Amino acid sequence: MTGYVLESAQVVLALVLAPGLVGLVRWMKARLQGRRGAPIWQPYLELRKLFAKQVVVSENASWIFHVAPFGVFVTAVAVTLLLPLLTVPLPLDPAGDLLAVVYLLLLGTFFLALAGLDPGSAFGGMGSSREMTVAALAEPTVALAIFALALGAGSTNLGQIVARTLADPLAVISPGHLLGFAALFIVMLAETGRLPVDNPATHLELTMIHEAMVLEYSGRYLALIEWAAALKLLVFFTLLGNLFIPWGVATTLTPASLLMAAGALLVKLVVLAGAVAVLETRVAKLRLFRVPELISASFVLGLLAVTSSFLLR
Amino acid sequence: MTSLLAVAHQLLGVAASGYAVGVLAALAARGTAGRALTAAGALAGATATLALGLWCLGTGATPALELPWLPLTGMALRIDGLSAFFLVVVGLTGAAAAVYGFGYTAHEGARYSLRLLGATLNLLLLSLTIQVIADNALTFLLTWEVMSLAAYVLVLTEHDHAGTVRAANWYLGVTHAGFAALVAAFLLLSAGDPAMSFEGMRAAVLPSPVRDTVFVLALLGFGAKAGIVPLHVWLPMAHPVAPSHVSALMSGVVIKMGVYGLLRISLDLLGGGPAWWGGVVLGAGVLSALLGVLYALMEHDLKRLLAYHSVENVGIIFMGIGAGLMFHSYGLPALATLGLVAGLYHTLNHACFKGLLFLGAGSVLQATSTRNMEELGGLIRRMPRTALCFLVGSAAISALPPLNGFVSEWLVFQALLGGAAIPQPEVTLAMPLAVAMLALTSGLAVACFVKAFGITFLALPRSAAAAVAREAPPTMQLGMAILALTCLALGVGAFLVVPALGVAIAGLGGLPATAVRFSLDISGGISGAPGEMSPALMAVGLIVLGGVTWIALRLLADRRLRVGETWGCGRVGQTPRMEYTATAFAEPLRRVFAEVYRPTEDLSIDFHPASKYFVQSIEYRSEIHPWFERRLYAPALRLVRMVAHRARALQAGSVHLYLAYMMVALLVLLVAARWPQ
Numbered sequence: 001m002t003g004y005v006l007e008s009a010q011v012v013l014a015l016v017l018a019p020g021l022v023g024l025v026r027w028m029k030a031r032l033q034g035r036r037g038a039p040i041w042q043p044y045l046e047l048r049k050l051f052a053k054q055v056v057v058s059e060n061a062s063w064i065f066h067v068a069p070f071g072v073f074v075t076a077v078a079v080t081l082l083l084p085l086l087t088v089p090l091p092l093d094p095a096g097d098l099l100a101v102v103y104l105l106l107l108g109t110f111f112l113a114l115a116g117l118d119p120g121s122a123f124g125g126m127g128s129s130r131e132m133t134v135a136a137l138a139e140p141t142v143a144l145a146i147f148a149l150a151l152g153a154g155s156t157n158l159g160q161i162v163a164r165t166l167a168d169p170l171a172v173i174s175p176g177h178l179l180g181f182a183a184l185f186i187v188m189l190a191e192t193g194r195l196p197v198d199n200p201a202t203h204l205e206l207t208m209i210h211e212a213m214v215l216e217y218s219g220r221y222l223a224l225i226e227w228a229a230a231l232k233l234l235v236f237f238t239l240l241g242n243l244f245i246p247w248g249v250a251t252t253l254t255p256a257s258l259l260m261a262a263g264a265l266l267v268k269l270v271v272l273a274g275a276v277a278v279l280e281t282r283v284a285k286l287r288l289f290r291v292p293e294l295i296s297a298s299f300v301l302g303l304l305a306v307t308s309s310f311l312l313r
Numbered sequence: 314m315t316s317l318l319a320v321a322h323q324l325l326g327v328a329a330s331g332y333a334v335g336v337l338a339a340l341a342a343r344g345t346a347g348r349a350l351t352a353a354g355a356l357a358g359a360t361a362t363l364a365l366g367l368w369c370l371g372t373g374a375t376p377a378l379e380l381p382w383l384p385l386t387g388m389a390l391r392i393d394g395l396s397a398f399f400l401v402v403v404g405l406t407g408a409a410a411a412v413y414g415f416g417y418t419a420h421e422g423a424r425y426s427l428r429l430l431g432a433t434l435n436l437l438l439l440s441l442t443i444q445v446i447a448d449n450a451l452t453f454l455l456t457w458e459v460m461s462l463a464a465y466v467l468v469l470t471e472h473d474h475a476g477t478v479r480a481a482n483w484y485l486g487v488t489h490a491g492f493a494a495l496v497a498a499f500l501l502l503s504a505g506d507p508a509m510s511f512e513g514m515r516a517a518v519l520p521s522p523v524r525d526t527v528f529v530l531a532l533l534g535f536g537a538k539a540g541i542v543p544l545h546v547w548l549p550m551a552h553p554v555a556p557s558h559v560s561a562l563m564s565g566v567v568i569k570m571g572v573y574g575l576l577r578i579s580l581d582l583l584g585g586g587p588a589w590w591g592g593v594v595l596g597a598g599v600l601s602a603l604l605g606v607l608y609a610l611m612e613h614d615l616k617r618l619l620a621y622h623s624v625e626n627v628g629i630i631f632m633g634i635g636a637g638l639m640f641h642s643y644g645l646p647a648l649a650t651l652g653l654v655a656g657l658y659h660t661l662n663h664a665c666f667k668g669l670l671f672l673g674a675g676s677v678l679q680a681t682s683t684r685n686m687e688e689l690g691g692l693i694r695r696m697p698r699t700a701l702c703f704l705v706g707s708a709a710i711s712a713l714p715p716l717n718g719f720v721s722e723w724l725v726f727q728a729l730l731g732g733a734a735i736p737q738p739e740v741t742l743a744m745p746l747a748v749a750m751l752a753l754t755s756g757l758a759v760a761c762f763v764k765a766f767g768i769t770f771l772a773l774p775r776s777a778a779a780a781v782a783r784e785a786p787p788t789m790q791l792g793m794a795i796l797a798l799t800c801l802a803l804g805v806g807a808f809l810v811v812p813a814l815g816v817a818i819a820g821l822g823g824l825p826a827t828a829v830r831f832s833l834d835i836s837g838g839i840s841g842a843p844g845e846m847s848p849a850l851m852a853v854g855l856i857v858l859g860g861v862t863w864i865a866l867r868l869l870a871d872r873r874l875r876v877g878e879t880w881g882c883g884r885v886g887q888t889p890r891m892e893y894t895a896t897a898f899a900e901p902l903r904r905v906f907a908e909v910y911r912p913t914e915d916l917s918i919d920f921h922p923a924s925k926y927f928v929q930s931i932e933y934r935s936e937i938h939p940w941f942e943r944r945l946y947a948p949a950l951r952l953v954r955m956v957a958h959r960a961r962a963l964q965a966g967s968v969h970l971y972l973a974y975m976m977v978a979l980l981v982l983l984v985a986a987r988w989p990q
Contacts, residue, residue, distance in 0.1 A: 053871060054871060054875055057876055062771060092854075100846045120690075121880060140756075156727070302749075310738070
C-alpha cells in the first residue's frame with residue numbers, strides 16, 4: 001500500500017518539478033548569454049496564465065485536435081508512473097518496461113503529429129513531417145541503448161536495470177555504459193526538441209519542429225502540451241541520470257533514504273540541465289537535413305555500446 | 314474424447330456447408346437476396362471455422378479425418394495446434410470480409426460480375442480452411458493451387474481497368490513459380506512414400522543436403538506467397554486492384570499461408586535444422602521489413618501503401634519465426650517458443666489490423682472513387698465512423714500501446730533481445746542490428762501512418778470528390794467495427810492469447826510442452842523473456858489518467874472555447890492548396906533515404922519571353938521506381954525468353970521430326986528403365 005502511495009507521490013513530484021526544470025534550463029542559458037533571464041519559476045506562471053485563458057480552435061479542426069493534448073499529457077504522466085524517480089522497485093514495475101516507455105512516448109507524438117495536420121495549416125504539416133522524421137530516425141538508437149542496458153541487467157524492466165547497476169557499482173564506468181549514455185544523450189536532444197536539433201525558443205517557420213505542430217493551440221490545451229513537453233524533458237533526464245548513474249536511488253522506504261534520493265535526483269537534474277544549457281549556448285541549430293547525420297553518429301555510439309557490452313561480459 | 318471430436322467434426326461440416334451455400338447462392342440467386350445469401354454463407358462458414366479453431370485450441374483436441382475423395386492418396390485432414398490457430402486467423406478475417414462485402418458490392422453489379430465474385434470468394438475461404446488442416450502433400454498442394462487460382466480470379470474482378478490484367482499476370486507467374494518449388498519440396502520430403510502423408514514425412518530420416526534443399530525450396534515457395542523481398546513484386550500490384558474486402562482477405566490471410574507452410578515444413582515435418590535456416594529467415598525478414606516500409610512511405614495510393622506495409626509486416630513475422638528457429642537449433646526451447654509465439658501473434662494481429670485498414674480504404678474508395686491521398690482530406694467530418702476505425706487500425710499497425718500491434722512487436726523485440734544467450738559470438742553480434750532495424754521499421758511505420766491518416770482524413774478536402782463523400786453503409790461499418798474491437802481485445806487481452814499460442818506451438822519440432830509456461834496473471838510475462846509488461850494495466854492506466862485530467866481541467870481551468878480561423882500569417886481566406894501534401898510530408902525521409910530510392914527528378918521552368926526573371930510556369934516531376942523489376946526480374950525474364958526462343962528451333966513443324974523425337978524418347982526411357990540391371 002505504501003508503495004502505491006509513494007508512486008502517486010512520485011508522479012505529483014514529477015508534475016511539480018517539470019516546469020521548474022524547463023525554467024532552470026532557460027535561466028542558465030540566459031545567464032550564459034549575459035542576460036538576467038526570467039526567474040526559474042516563470043514556466044509555472046505561464047501555465048497558470050494559460051489555464052485561465054480562452055481556447056481558440058480552428059474551424060477546420062476535428063475531434064483529434066481536442067483529444068491530442070490529453071493524449072500527449074496522459075502518456076507523459078503514464079511514463080512517470082513507470083519511472084525510477086526516487087525508489088526501486090516500484091509496485092507498477094511489471095506493468096511496463098523501457099520498451100513500453102518508448103512506445104508510450106511515441107503514442108503521444110503520434111497524436112501531436114495528427115493534431116498538427118488537423119487545422120490544415122502549412123506550419124502544422126511541416127512540423128508534423130519533421131517531427132515524425134526525427135522521431136523515426138531516433139528509434140534505432142533508443143533500441144540499441146535499451147539492448148545495451150538490458151544485456152547488463154538481464155531484463156528490460158527499469159527497476160531491474162537500476163537494481164542491477166546498484167548492485168555492481170563498477171558497471172557505471174564500463175565502456176558500454178558510457179557509450180550508451182552518450183548515445184542516449186544525443187537522442188534526448190532530438191526527442192525533447194533541444195538545440196542542435198530543434199530550437200525551443202523559436203517561432204520562425206523555417207526552424208520550428210515541435211513549436212510548429214502546436215502553433216494552433218492556445219489556453220488550457222497549450223498548457224497541457226507545454227506541461228507534457230516539460231515532463232518529457234524530466235523523463236529523459238531521469239532516465240539518463242537514474243539508469244546510468246543510479247547512486248542515490250532509494251531501495252528501502254525509510255524517510256532518510258527518500259530524502260537522499262530526492263537530493264540526488266535534484267543534483268543530477270541540475271547537472272544535466274547545466275550540460276544542456278551549455279550545449280545550447282555553444283552549438284548552433286543544425287539544418288534539418290544534417291540532423292540525420294547527428295542521429296547516425298548516435299546510432300554508431302549505440303552500436304559500439306552494445307558490442308562492447310557483449311565483448312566485455 | 315469422442316464428444317470433443319464429434320463437435321469438431323460437426324463444426325467442420327457446418328463450415329464446409331456454409332461455403333457451399335455461399336457458392337450456390339452466388340451462382341444461382343439474383344439481386345439483393347442473392348448477395349445476402351452469398352454473404353450469409355461466407356459468414357456462416359467463416360464463423361464455423363473460427364469456432365472450430367478456438368474449440369481445438371481450447372480443448373486440445375486433434376481431430377483427424379480421412380476422405381477418399383482424391384485419387385492416389387485420398388484426402389487426409391488433421392487439426393493440430395498450429396492448424397487450429399490458422400483456422401482462427403482465416404475465420405476472423407473471413408467473417409469481417411463477408412459482412413463488409415455485402416455492403417461493398419451493393420452498387421457494383423453493373424461494373425463486374427457479382428456472381429463470380431461471390432462464388433470465388435466462398436471457394437477461396439473453403440480452400441483456405443481445408444489447406445491449414447491438410448495432412449498429406451496432395452491435399453495441401455491441391456488446395457494451395459485452388460487458393461492461388463481463386464485469388465487470381467478475384468484480383469481480375471475489375472479487369473476493365475488498365476493495370477489489373479498486368480497485376481494479375483505477375484501474381485499468377487510468381488505464385489506458380491513458387492508452386493513449382495513447393496511440389497519439388499514435397500516430392501523430396503515424401504522420399505518414396507506413396508501416401509505422401511505428413512506423418513510419414515515426420516518419421517522419415519533424410520540426409521542433410523536433402524533437408525537443406527527442401528528448406529530452401531520451401532522458403533522460395535512459401536516466401537513467394539508471403540511476399541518476402543525480392544519475391545514481393547506482385548504484392549503492391551495485385552492487392553490494390555482487387556475489391557477491398559478481397560484485398561483484406563489476401564493481405565490478412567492468403568499471404569499468411571506462406572508463414573503456415575514455412576512453419577509446417579521447417580519446424581514440424583523437418584523437425585528443425587541448423588542455425589543458418591533461422592538466420593536466413595531472420596535476414597529475409599529484416600530486409601523485407603525495411604524495404605517494405607521505405608517504399609510504403611513514398612506511396613500516395615492508399616491501397617498500394619497498405620500493400621507495401623503487408624510486405625513490412627510479413628518481414629516482422631519472419632523475424633520472429635527466424636529467431637525462434639535459430640533458438641531451436643541452439644537448443645534453447647524457452648526462447649524458441651518465445652520467438653515463434655511472437656511471430657504467430659503478429660500473424661494474427663496483422664490479419665486484424667491490415668484487414669481493418671483495407672476495409673477502411675475500401676470505404677474511402679467507394680465514397681470518393683479515388684485511392685490517391687493527394688485528392689482526399691477532411692473525410693473525418695464526412696465519414697466519422699470509418700475515420701475512427703481507420704485510426705484504430707493505424708495506431709495498431711504503428712505498434713502503439715495498448716493495442717495488439719504493440720504487444721506482438723514487443724514480443725519480437727524480447728525474442729531478439731534473448732539472442733544474447735546464443736553461444737556463437739558472430740551470431741549474437743548480429744542480433745543488435747536486427748533489433749535496431751526493427752526499431753527503425755517501427756518508427757518509419759508510425760510516420761507513414763501519420764501521413765496516411767492525416768492527409769486522407771484531416772484538414773480540408775483537396776478535391777470535389779472528397780468534399781461530397783458519404784459515410785459507408787452499415788454493413789461495411791459493422792465489418793470494420795468487428796476488426797477494430799478485435800484489435801483492442803487482442804491487445805488488452807494478451808494474457809489470454811499468449812497461452813493459446815503456446816498450445817499452438819507445443820509439440821512442433823520436438824518443442825517440449827513443459828517449456829511453454831506462461832504466467833496467466835494480468836502482467837503477461839513470459840518465461841524466458843527478459844522483460845514484463847501488461848497492456849491491460851496500461852490501457853486501464855491511460856483511461857484513468859485521462860479521466861482524472863479531464864475532470865481536473867473541467868474544475869480548475871477556464872472552460873471557454875471560441876472557433877476561429879487557422880493562423881495564416883495575415884493572409885485572407887484559406888484554401889486546400891495551403892495544406893501540406895502527402896509528397897511534402899514524406900519528403901524529408903525521401904532525402905534521408907535517397908540512396909535507397911534513387912528518385913528521378915525532372916524540372917522544367919518556363920520563363921516569360923521578355924525577361925528571365927519572370928517565371929510563367931514550373932513543372933516538376935519525380936518518380937521512384939523500385940529497382941527489383943528492373944534489375945532482378947527483367948534480366949530473368951529476358952533469359953527465359955531467350956531460352957524459349959532457342960527452344961523454338963526444336964519445333965520445326967515437321968511431323969517426321971516429332972515422330973523421331975517420340976521414338977528417341979521411347980528408346981531412352983526403355984534403356985533407363987532397364988539400366989539398373
